[in-house]
Amino acid sequence: MTPVTSASTSPAPNPPAPTAERSGGTGRPALSHRLAERGIDRTLLLLLPGLVFLILLFIYPFVYGLGLSFQPMHGSGALYNYQKFFSDPYERDTIWITLKIGLPAALINVLASVPIAYRLRGRVRGKRALTTALVIPITLGTVLTAIGMIEYFSGTGWLNKILIALHITDIDHPVPLLHNYWGVMLSLLVSGFPFAFLLTLSYLSGIDPSLESAAATLGAGWWQRFRDIVFPLLAPGLAMTFCLNFVLAFSVFPSAVLLGDPERSTHVISIAAYDAAYQEYDYSKASAIAMVMAAVMLIVISIVLFARGRLYRGSSGGKG
């Protein structure tokens, strides 16, 4: 027993029991109860591993990088790296290049996943097979997917062979889908769609199916049910799905190098950071670029989440 509790609960041997009770109970509940009222109890320990993880792997590197970015290797002034980045069009434009790939990719993934997930929301034959098929690209990783896409989309790949066989194009003018913007975009769609689809499907299954039944009995056809019931209840989840997909797309690196045109049209911001760190060995500059990258993502996510905050976000009546 701890000294505190033994002091308060074991009175001197002389006084009779009632006195002891009175002196023990000062009219206030035990400390542990009062703490529990405020949500402080031992289950808080469950958060500890996560907290340690967060500090070691996220907050510390972030703070370290932030500090580093203000200690430029060349030039003078804490903001030198940032000034340099924003004054050099080649570097500055990486923001737009990345946004131009990331925003449409995330948007297309979310929008494409909605009708498919909606169609597959209930019990549908073959749903599990399809879900599995969609998870595979996630497990294979971007590099393997990229190599597969090179096989498929190159000038001598299957796609162009088919197009040539169908006389849609000819052998001298294959459809250019590699080493340009479209190569990276396609790879982001392939890798991001399953992710968006699975998230959307799980958000959809959180919507009570009897809401749609109710709408149907009230005279709503499938489009009205989707527009007035399902979509409004799904929208907050879609916003979240968009954010996650955007973050993935915004930090695109392997496919921008392998399938894109990393010097020009797909010179995305992560390549700029990589070049700074491993071509120029300027970690301070690389940190600054990483900070810019984080800031842009934060801005986009804040805008989306602000819009989401204006939606209905309560219970959707389902199992979720």
Add this chain to the structure above:
Amino acid sequence: MTDRTSPPGPVRAPAREGQFTHLRLDKVSRRFGDKLVLDGLDLRIAGGEFVALLGPSGCGKSTALNCLAGLLPLSGGGIWLDERRVDTLPPERRGFGMVFQNYALFPHMSVRRNVGFGLRMRGIARQEARARVDEALRLVQLAPYADRLPGQLSGGQQQRVAIARAIVIEPPLVLMDEPLSNLDAALRLDMRTEIRRLHQSLGLTTVYVTHDQEEALSLADRLVVLREGVVQQVGTPEELYRSPANPYVAGFMGYRNLFAMTVTGGEGGHATARGLGIELTGVAGEGVGSGPATVAIRPEDFLVGEPPADAENVIEVGVEVVEYHGRELAVQARLPEGQALRLRTSTRVERGETVRVWVPKDRVLIFADATAISPQPGPPQSGAPDATGSGQETAAEASAS
């Protein structure tokens, strides 16, 4: 409730347009996999009628209702509104109003928009829609809550919104799937009255699903008792209560004592059965000859104490459990061979006591059907709680009796 001032008895509003004279279910069947959940349901419902589908959990009531609403396709049979076949129409083209067990209110819409949803889908002009929504909300006494979200209302208020939403479109048929089973006891009684009042003032044809026989008896013009997808009996509450067609229906109508005995003789419409260490004489049902039979007795039909000289069916039982229910006691006793017997009495009895009880032979029903003893009789005294009804059953029945 509010119709205290209106004259007693069912006052029906004149039939409105869109009304029909008959809804006909013709051998409606539904299977899930190879399980036949609804087996050839035949039913004729007159316009303006209030019909209750009664049966224990899992007997196919919701399936029947969903088939009617168009939410489930039929596996066989047809549904006809007068001469129009409706079972091939999707739910949105049938225009039946439905009230769900879990309310199914749209959580992101205000009460007003919830109630107005059906009108909006029908393209009713905004002004008229608003007036009708206000009227419907007044009818269910929720006018002050029009601008709240459903999540901000109590269960009873939510269910009233659901009812308003279903009736505001003035559907030819209103379907209700255990609308009261998620409410607490007192509220259930209030809402029951309210539903009856709405039906009497609007005259909307209603099919009401419940596992609670008291609810069915008090609300419906006609009852349909279902068992594993098969209709057991159709009739007015009085017909079913007086003369259940088989032990299963009897169990639902409050005959909680169902004894498997053997008929040994009989005369003049009565039969005598032996078994379980006792002998009972009662009204012989259809087809009762000699042989195995089921004997059904209501707990409240037993009399307790020193039997008069002309007492019929006197038996001696050992008192095992005594529950105090206010005006009377609910007693569980044992027959000589150990079979449990339930009775209700205002006579004081003690646990462990051996008492003599008797029951007039006209209060005893004897059925030829010896196999159909209900596993789940659901009368008011203690009921067999529906799986979905959770623990509210006991409280509800205590206050209801």
